[in-house]
Amino acid sequence: MRKIEILYPEVGNLFGDLFNMNYLKQCLPDADYIETHLNETPRFAQEDVDMIYIGPLPEYAQEIAIEKLMPLKERLEEVIDKGTVILATGNAQEIFGSYIENDDGSKIQCLGLFDAYAKRKMMDRFNTPFSGTMKDGDETIRIVGFKSQFTQMYGDNGNSYVFDVEKGCGINPESKKEGLRRKNFIGTNVLGPIMIMNPPFTRYIMKLLGVAQPTVAFEEDAEACYRIRLDEFEKMNVEV
Amino acid sequence: MIRFYFALWAAKAAKVLIRLFHKVIKKEGTNFPGIVALKLCPNILARIVKPRTVIAVTGTNGKTTMTNMISDCLEAAGYDVTSNRLGSNIITGITAALVNNATLFNKSKHDIGVLEVDERSSILVYEHVKPTYLVCTNLSRDSLSRNPHPHYIFDVVQKGLPKTTKLILNADDLISARLKTDQKNVYYGTGHMEGDSDECRNIVNDIQVCPVCHTPLVYDYVHYNHIGRAHCPACGFASPEPDYEAVSFDYGTMRMQVRDKNGQIYSYHMISNSIFNLYNEVTVIAFLREFGIEPDKLVDILENVTIVSTRYRNSTVEGIDVISNMAKGQISTACSVVFDYVSKQPKEKEIVMMLEDAHFGDSENLTYIYDTDFEFLNDEKIYNIVAVGKRAQDFVFRMLVAGIPKERLHAVAQMKDLAPELVLKDGEAVYILYDNYSVDLENEARNIIENTIRERKNHA
Numbered sequence: 001m002r003k004i005e006i007l008y009p010e011v012g013n014l015f016g017d018l019f020n021m022n023y024l025k026q027c028l029p030d031a032d033y034i035e036t037h038l039n040e041t042p043r044f045a046q047e048d049v050d051m052i053y054i055g056p057l058p059e060y061a062q063e064i065a066i067e068k069l070m071p072l073k074e075r076l077e078e079v080i081d082k083g084t085v086i087l088a089t090g091n092a093q094e095i096f097g098s099y100i101e102n103d104d105g106s107k108i109q110c111l112g113l114f115d116a117y118a119k120r121k122m123m124d125r126f127n128t129p130f131s132g133t134m135k136d137g138d139e140t141i142r143i144v145g146f147k148s149q150f151t152q153m154y155g156d157n158g159n160s161y162v163f164d165v166e167k168g169c170g171i172n173p174e175s176k177k178e179g180l181r182r183k184n185f186i187g188t189n190v191l192g193p194i195m196i197m198n199p200p201f202t203r204y205i206m207k208l209l210g211v212a213q214p215t216v217a218f219e220e221d222a223e224a225c226y227r228i229r230l231d232e233f234e235k236m237n238v239e240v
Numbered sequence: 241m242i243r244f245y246f247a248l249w250a251a252k253a254a255k256v257l258i259r260l261f262h263k264v265i266k267k268e269g270t271n272f273p274g275i276v277a278l279k280l281c282p283n284i285l286a287r288i289v290k291p292r293t294v295i296a297v298t299g300t301n302g303k304t305t306m307t308n309m310i311s312d313c314l315e316a317a318g319y320d321v322t323s324n325r326l327g328s329n330i331i332t333g334i335t336a337a338l339v340n341n342a343t344l345f346n347k348s349k350h351d352i353g354v355l356e357v358d359e360r361s362s363i364l365v366y367e368h369v370k371p372t373y374l375v376c377t378n379l380s381r382d383s384l385s386r387n388p389h390p391h392y393i394f395d396v397v398q399k400g401l402p403k404t405t406k407l408i409l410n411a412d413d414l415i416s417a418r419l420k421t422d423q424k425n426v427y428y429g430t431g432h433m434e435g436d437s438d439e440c441r442n443i444v445n446d447i448q449v450c451p452v453c454h455t456p457l458v459y460d461y462v463h464y465n466h467i468g469r470a471h472c473p474a475c476g477f478a479s480p481e482p483d484y485e486a487v488s489f490d491y492g493t494m495r496m497q498v499r500d501k502n503g504q505i506y507s508y509h510m511i512s513n514s515i516f517n518l519y520n521e522v523t524v525i526a527f528l529r530e531f532g533i534e535p536d537k538l539v540d541i542l543e544n545v546t547i548v549s550t551r552y553r554n555s556t557v558e559g560i561d562v563i564s565n566m567a568k569g570q571i572s573t574a575c576s577v578v579f580d581y582v583s584k585q586p587k588e589k590e591i592v593m594m595l596e597d598a599h600f601g602d603s604e605n606l607t608y609i610y611d612t613d614f615e616f617l618n619d620e621k622i623y624n625i626v627a628v629g630k631r632a633q634d635f636v637f638r639m640l641v642a643g644i645p646k647e648r649l650h651a652v653a654q655m656k657d658l659a660p661e662l663v664l665k666d667g668e669a670v671y672i673l674y675d676n677y678s679v680d681l682e683n684e685a686r687n688i689i690e691n692t693i694r695e696r697k698n699h700a
């Protein structure tokens with residue numbers, strides 16, 4: 001049975017993003033979904049799991065999560081190199097970067113699995129719609145969603161990004177490359193929840209998990225919503 | 241100095257102009273003197289006279305009701321009160337209220353100012369307007385495009401508050417209750433109530449772990465979301481003891497018993513039976529007692545206080561109730577409370593759902609619907625739900641994911657297609673759930689529903 005570990009759902013639950021997992025449960029009911037709390041040892045540290053998910057957190061909880069995961073840095077690196085699927089949405093991806101800089105210039109050291117770093121601007125909330133593309137084999141998948149965040153990420157993700165930007169922006173307002181990618185680690189600030197709003201992306205994740213012919217839950221309705229959004233985003237003029 | 245007086249007088253002149261042209265400028269006009277004053281003298285808030293006692297009201301839900309109730313009660317107690325109840329709760333509205341309160345020679349016209357303050361404006365406002373009291377209703381998940389989570393709002397309010405301000409805090413909200421814990425604060429709360437659960441039934445609970453040791457908190461009871469009493473099984477951290485606590489409620493006689501910090505219990509008229517308004521009333525009682533109003537006098541005052549509710553409308557047509565409930569779109573906690581309420585009403589019912597905020601532009605961010613408890617609507621008695629609008633498909637999809645059977649769900653893009661989707665059984669209730677930006681649509685939907693009921697009755 002596939003094991004899917006949800007890290008810190010008691011704090012990493014902003015913007016409805018836990019529905020990425022709630023929905024995956026409906027798409028892939030025959031998997032073991034493990035919820036790990038802040039004071040527990042993550043399952044991936046004890047045995048191999050098939051997927052790890054971590055969602056957007058309040059800043060205080062993001063810092064606790066960094067503290068909790070820091071001793072597991074090498075293990076995480078190993079897990080990524082093995083090809084375990086990791087999905088980190090919203091500011092959860094920053095945990096895996098090199099550091100987070102506060103408004104006052106102070107820095108919080110992160111896991112350092114990516115060179116990119118984040119800068120917080122706590123009185124300057126950044127909101128934008130987002131659309132972009134990614135490759136699923138030979139096929140190009142289109143992605144729609146939203147960004148709503150206090151941080152921007154900087155550093156070179158030219159060879160390690162997730163989506164090519166069509167509308168909106170990448171890891172910062174000047175960037176055209178969204179997210180952080182290393183093997184099957186996917187980090188992105190695209191909210192929606194992304195797996196709800198993008199059935200092709202959910203099928204892509206399911207393929208990474210070894211599902212040969214993936215179908216998503218309520219596929220017809222999911223596709224209908226997706227098509228309406230694609231159409232709207234097509235016509236939309238997005239200024240960042 | 242000259243600049244200050246020029247700004248003050250110009251702002252007052254602006255107010256006269258607005259009165260002359262009020263039909264043109266309408267509601268936005270109440271902030272206009274504030275805008276003028278801030279433009280001409282950016283530090284006007286520092287210079288302008290403030291009432292001797294300033295009561296700031298803040299928090300995610302219930303600020304406006306609270307500001308109105310406190311102002312009304314203080315006036316009923318014979319105090320001379322000004323407030324920003326007609327203007328906005330950000331810096332322009334607060335400046336406008338203070339311009340209004342100042343004489344031409346910068347003397348305060350009123351003794352007491354009750355100011356509703358937007359949480360995000362805390363730092364800007366409290367730097368110059370130092371409240372004597374701060375009444376905080378609660379900090380909850382709000383519109384994500386501005387306030388992504390209540391811990392963020394907590395930090396903003398905490399940073400802005402002066403040391404001299406006396407805080408009146410909600411003991412049942414473990415987020416705002418932790419404001420300025422180094423000071424002697426006053427806490428209010430409501431005890432265990434019928435309908436409480438022993439764990440959170442909502443998707444959103446913004447304080448699930450102990451702030452000291454990060455162990456999952458154990459809730460003694462939960463009213464809704466994270467509002468209730470909790471303790472940490474590991475380190476002993478717990479909700480503060482309320483100084484004023486509503487200990488029992490009698491919905492038949494509409495009276496509630498409130499214990500004060502001396503252990504005395506007084507019986508007050510319950511001005512509403514909704515949990516939000518019960519909290520509002522306990523908050524007002526805690527504040528007014530601390531302010532020095534004698535308990536017996538307060539009991540009398542609260543006999544006559546009313547709450548204006550524009551969010552609820554009810555009619556009965558041919559035996560079918562048509563009930564409108566406003567559920568603030570983009571605010572998951574507000575929508576969840578309405579869903580919970582509707583699901584608990586006894587009749588068979590249909591829901592017409594119009595929660596989208598079309599004004600948000602071409603493709604609004606709907607992530608909040610995955611923070612909202614559509615799961616509450618998964619109830620056999622709610623046998624038909626029609627989502628109306630451009631985003632109707634997204635709402636239907638959300639409800640499918642909530643486990644609601646597809647045959648109960650319908651999406652129509654336009655209001656004109658609503659009538660054929662309605663079943664309208666004898667004796668049922670139709671709920672119109674609408675957003676504060678879709679008040680016009682509520683009227684339209686209501687007309688369609690009422691007319692369809694009559695037409696079908698005539699044909700039968």
Ligand SMILES: [Zn+2]
Pocket residue numbers: 450451452453454455472473474475476477
């Ligand atoms: Zn603890």
